[in-house]
Amino acid sequence: MLEVSDLRVAYGAVSALDGVSLSVGPGVTTAVLGANGAGKTSLLRAMTGMVRAKSGRVVWKGTELTRLASEEIVRQGVAHVPEGRGVIQDLTVEDNLRLGGLWRSDREDRRKALEEMYEFFPALRERRRRSAYTLSGGERQMLAVGRALMARPELLLLDEPSLGLAPIIVAQIMELVARLSADTGLTVLLVEQNARAALSISERAVVLSLGKVVVEGAAADIAADEELRHHYLGF
Amino acid sequence: MLSAGFLRRPLVRHLVIAVVLVVVLFLVTGILSSYNNFQIALIASYVIAVAGLSLLTGLNGQISLGHGAFMAVGAYTTALLETHQHWPLALVLALSAVTAAAAGLVTGLGAARLRGPYLAGATLALAVGLPELTIKFTSTLGGESGLPVNPPPPVSFLGASFDPNRYLAWVSILCVAVTLVLLANLVTSRFGRDFRAVRDDEIAASLSGIRVAGNQVLAFVVSAACAGLGGAIYALATGIVNPAGFTLVLSIAILTGTVIGGLGTLAGAVWGGILLVYLPRWSESLSNGFKLNKVVSSNLSLGLYGVVLIVVILAFPAGLQGGVRQAGRALRSRFMSGPGSSGSTGAAAPAGVSTPVASGGGGETS
Amino acid sequence: MVYAAMAMALVLIWRATRVVNFAQGAMAMFSTYVAVSVIDRGGDYWEALVVALAFGFVAGAVVERVLVRPVESKPPLNAVIVTLGLLILVESAAAMIWGDSVRSYPARFSQTGLKLGSQRVALSPFDLYIIGAVLVVMAGLVILFRATSLGLRMRASAFEPEVARLLGVRVGRMLTLGWALAAVVGSLGGILVAPKVFLDPNNMDDVLVYAFTAAIVGGLDSPVGALVGGVGMGLSLSYVGGYLGYSLETVGAFVILIVVLMVRPEGLFTTTTPRRV
């Protein structure tokens, strides 16, 4: 389904991804782990055209993505919740949500999706007319995830959804991701520093270090490998 | 010859270079025609104003569309004091800078609270509005027809037959040298560092103890003083001050010169000033070459300013520092080969500015 | 009221692209000359209006695509300089094409004051037409921005282009559309004002200053603010002009601008959250 091969990204002279390859099967949740600066964010950004890859390919359902603009990649069913969430503060909660699905022409289904998001996240319904500026960190994360889901994506890229959130909210978000994957067959790439939480809901995992894949395997195996955990994952 | 590294050297070096340049230019004025000497004075007035704006915009990050108005303040001060009160020239020039600085202080106090498009808009209103004041005070400022300005009489030991245009060229070269040396030292001083710090990140600057507002007002005052001095020389060179000479077009021309010369580089101000004098001449020979009618030709140089502004800013998107020396070289070779080559030279002008960048090097264009 | 139309055009571009278009007035003047040409060839008022607005739409789109697009990701100063370059380019082009003599422009409706009982008031049918047109346009803009998904996409593109892209918004098209719409509104303003001021390639400087001041006074983010600012400017300037002389009007605009900005740096009607730059 998703094939990343030999992807390289550099910011000027700084190399961020140094030939990353991975493949993700349909409906599989894969944790992308690694220390700060390992290149996790750059991987996602290259996949959705937010940075141009220097070389390499990203093939999703037979379509090569690295040549496409972000707005076209989204139309291929790929949704990206960026690091820091990317909530548009000057818009209301509802406008933020609606924006996520606007490119789809099915107006009726857009309305249905909005209703579903309000059911997933009742807190957002209460605040629908407020500016996103007034939301708490957890609410913003819900908004960002909900907004991405409005597009009814088949591949969801989540960049550190637990960053800066209280443990109980982290648990809620992980549970939601697990449920989405189980209910809708969504394929998920979950970038996390919180490796323990991420591994607990993932089937597979990749560990990045200095722009390279150092380990790829079943999430359970990686969680069980004590040396690996100490070395790369810090728990 | 004026590299960016030059700006970072100490006072002595600035002075040496300035003195050498002044002497060379003084000698050159002797072989040039009276008209060319007049042009030198005109160029000098632009160079000074452009250098002032370059300091404000390039170094301190504040835009001003009102420098034409500050030039007007300096020019009218000169007209009143030199021609009507017969005060000594040096004092008149200094006071022209001071009155413009005062206008800059008032504007700067307002401007320090404004950013980007707001600031541009406020100074735009100043540029359009201030010259209209002269009509309100017709009895002192001469209204639409303006005030005459006498060329400064050469000092007596030069002899009665000394060409006043040559003398004016000397005076203005001296003013350029003094201004650039002072500005170059300001740039390398603590103030210059603060200017840049404020431009790059106001919050960081204020956290490191810089008084941001004060710093921005200071930049405005210095910059306006330069424009005032430039305006004074402009008045002496053209022999008249009137509102038609200080329209918004002048302010935009100064900005054009600044952008072309390279924001924040003093050496660039020299090229900017030269261009502002020669661009209208190029366009004139261009329109003569094509036998265009009067309306078209009188508007062509204005249009060229527009084209040059757009082309330069699009072709040097990351800032002009890198490309400017090559562009400068291209301009200089054009300048040296003289404007005599008429139509074709004019047509090639905008392309000549951008070519070195497009080709990534080599200032020598066809 | 006319300042209000021009001010709204500025606000529109600002909201849609975060660029202030200094060439707005000049572009409006150019469109108005296009309308004059249509009338000279025997077209009537409405034909000329339609042609000029269509011209404005296309011109706005082309300007965005060709000139503004390359500087959109650059420091704001670059965009300011490009639109200034465009300002003097358009002014000189208009003078080259149509000559620099002053032209008059026909009014569609009578310009003599209406009779209220036996009193003549300072309000002509043409004034009513202007007021109506500006109100309609403003209402249209408010609906566009507040109530349509197109407006939502335009706002998102302006606030956070990168995020908007990630949500499938074709940001480039939104920016082009924003410029095109603003040029239409500006052109309309130009044609509305033309019968009152005489048309001349350079007289848009003053109009630009007033419109700009109105937009800033009202807050660059607010079409309502632009309307109120525009009307307020018109009134206060006629007082300044009436009491102190016409030559002080622009200076008056400058003073109003500075005073308002001292009190409320973001303009009177801006409600958006302060932005971290």
Ligand SMILES: Nc1ncnc2c1ncn2[C@@H]1O[C@H](COP(=O)(O)OP(=O)(O)O)[C@@H](O)[C@H]1O
């Ligand atoms: N915009 C940028 N400019 C320059 N370097 C960057 C930029 N973004 C990331 N980097 C560098 O690229 C490398 C990978 O960063 P990133 O992908 O953000 O890692 P992670 O998300 O795993 O923390 C780091 O060395 C980082 O410093």
Ligand SMILES: [Mg+2]
């Ligand atoms: Mg990251």
